Amino acid sequence: MPSTLNADLHCHSTFSDGTLTPAQLVARASERGVQLWALTDHDEISGLPQAREAANDAGLAFLTGVEISVTFIETTVHIVGLGFDADNAALQEGLARTRGGREQRAREMAEGLAQAGIAGAFEGALRYVGNPDLISRTHFARFLVDAKVCRDTNEVFRNYLVEGKPGFVPHRWARLHDAVHWIVDAGGMAVLAHPARYRLNATEEYVLFSEFKQHGGQGVEVVTGSHFAHEYGSYADKAREFGLYASRGSDFHSPAESSTDFGALPPLPTGVTPVWDALQARVIRP
Template sequence: MTSYLNADLHCHSTVSDGTLSPHALAVRARQQGVDLWALTDHDETGGLPQAQATAQSQGMAFLSGVEISVSFAHETIHIVGLGFDIHDSTLTQGLAHTRGGRDQRAQDMAQQLAQVGIAGAYEGALRYVGNPALVSRTHFARFLVDSGVCHDTSEVFRRYLTEGKPGFVPHRWAGLGEAVRWITQAGGVAVIAHPARYRLTPNEEFALFSEFKAHGGQAVEVVTGSHAVHEYATYADMAREFGLAASRGSDFHAPDESSTDLGTLPPLPADLVPVWDLLRHRVQAPV
């Protein structure tokens, strides 16, 4: 495997906040020329068996994946896990605990929206949910767009669902060390997802990378649909500085929402170690 492999190791299905089933997502990935694929639903691995079966039947290599929400420096950080044992009990129990409380949070969000004149948001969001245990801000955003409150999901987040706006309710996620240990003890590799997205000071970002590596984290997303092009170079440098492998993923959620389609990103910088080189023994080959 090389850094020029068309690998897409970050995307979401209806099992969390995507709009395509794991099967449909795998088919789309293959149509887009993806060679190595991972489904990384939020805090949930329930879609992985279907994703793996379809990927392998479509001629794609496959890695198990998940995206875990973590609290760090008053910010929600996402840690992607790749290549782990999906039956590991510690990981499974940890993810179940992380999912807990999402429904109450959703009801609290709806109550805040009702106070600014937007009624029925909880019931509205549920219409977009594939997995009732994982109702999220994205589902509320889709409801607010389709009901005409906002023009697009970006406007929803600007006006309603971010800190300081009506509809924002924080949630206490897993700790950074917990999430990394769940992944690594299950035989996988932990990856910092789309680091440019977080509102961290330079000192906080340095602390994130330092603590992540100290806990056993091994990689960072460098080329991702959630980064601007100039940020690829920034996080390539961070990978070099901290001795981390590099990952690549579209962060695809929906055909009509995502700016980057599956498999369409440029290659990783040639001097970086691609994360799949650390996971050769965990890749599920096509059948």
């Protein structure tokens, strides 16, 4: 596959915190020229059968995917898995454990918002949840926008639900070692998602990349809707430094909320090796 392939290997459906079904995502991706696609819902793979069927019907090449939440140096980090066996029991069990505890965390978030004068947030957030096991900050953000507490979800995350603001509740997710091994042991590739998003200093970021590689991680998102354009080159350099494959994905959640749509990302920078080069045998073709 060429390095200029229009691949989108990071997006979310109603099975986690997206607003479109897997079939709607496939239609949107296909209309916008995507050639290789993966659904990467948060800690959840139950949407993959629908995604695979829709991709096949649309003539779109497909990779299994997931985005696993990890706690690393008291920071939530995301690891994308691509091309794994979705029937792998250890992966399924690990994801189920990672999903556990979200409801209690959500109730504590609602309590914090209530103390700030915003009542009914838990019930309000539930109205936006396709999968109650995966209630998240994004669902609270949509409630706060529709309740006219904030103008948009960006304002929500400036004023609520983040550390030091009302409604923030930390959560202990999977360990980095475990998340990488669930993916790798299921025959897939572990990819460090949107690394520029994490509030890590240079030393902490180096440790993250080093431990990720040590545990068996093989890729990093270089071009992503969660990065600014000037960061593409920085993480292309990181990919080369650590011998990682380069990935590409919009991190699309919703037509109304996402800054980057399918098909809108630039190509990977030159001098990196795309993840799809290593995953060709795992691509499900129509």
